[in-house]
Amino acid sequence: MAKHILITGSTDGIGRETARVLARQGYDITVHGRSPRRVEDTVKELERLHPGGSVYGVTADFSSLAQVERMAETVKEGPPLDILLNNAGIIAHEYRLSEDGYELTWAVNHLGHFFLTLLLLDHLNEPARIVNVSSMVHATEIDLDRLNDEDYFDPVAAYSRSKLCNVLFAYKLHRLLEGRRKITVNALHPGVINTKVLTSTWGPVGAPVREGSKMTVYVSTDPSLEGVSGAYFENGARRRSAAVSYDEQLQDRCWEMSLEAVRKAGFSVKVPE
Secondary structure, three states: OOOEEEEOOOOOHHHHHHHHHHHHOOOEEEEEEOOHHHHHHHHHHHHHHOOOOOEEEEEOOOOOHHHHHHHHHHHHOOOOEEEEEEOOOOOOOOOOEOOOOOEHHHHHHHHHHHHHHHHHHHHEEEEEEEEEEOOOOOOOOOOHHHOOOHHHOOHHHHHHHHHHHHHHHHHHHHHHHOOOOOEEEEEEOOOOEOOHHHHHHOOOOOEOHHHHHHHHHHHHHOHHHOOOOOOEEEOOEEEOOOHHHHOHHHHHHHHHHHHHHHHHOOOOOOOOO
16 A cells, blocks of 8 residues: 655645655645645646646645634544654745734744644554655754744744744654654755745756756655654755754753743644653
């Protein structure tokens, strides 16, 4: 039976190229995007690349936890997932709040994926993999108490902090699941790739998206990484993330703050014991 992967942000950039590669390899894929039309177009493309396989489509704007919750409910109506690739990301160039009242970049890049992952934990077909797409520019320091402050906002700094939270989340979830569930949790830097985030901020200084998909495909599917968890990958190998990311107290605080943000917005979620 083909393995099933959900790739967030898979109607464009690295996510879409990853979906193309895995469709050709025979994976069943759930496509996610904000635009129903782009989701439909991507599903049709992947069906051509994977005739006889299963391709599904879901829509959600990750700036809305209500939409994330509805997306998770839709996903759970389908077959279990073997892999969850948390790939979608933005960089807000001005201070904006999400539908739930949180700084937009952090809300989309971290909080939406945090919520989705916890909602889908029991829909994973073990042994399973969770992979968070972070960045080499993930922050080396962070004040979690100021993430929502407009005075603390800078577009690149906010992006970097959200990417650090992706790593903190991966390491914390790994600690919670280790020895209890056959689910690995890792983070990665895909490379300096010409995605919308890169070109809108730094210009077209990166490599084509097909280069970025090499890391997402590798960490999500390579047999050599079976059982490897709580790790960060860059340039085709396991690397050290920022020193601050290994601070377990900071991991715990980021986790508790994220849970509180979800609950404050009016949602509940089951957390691993």
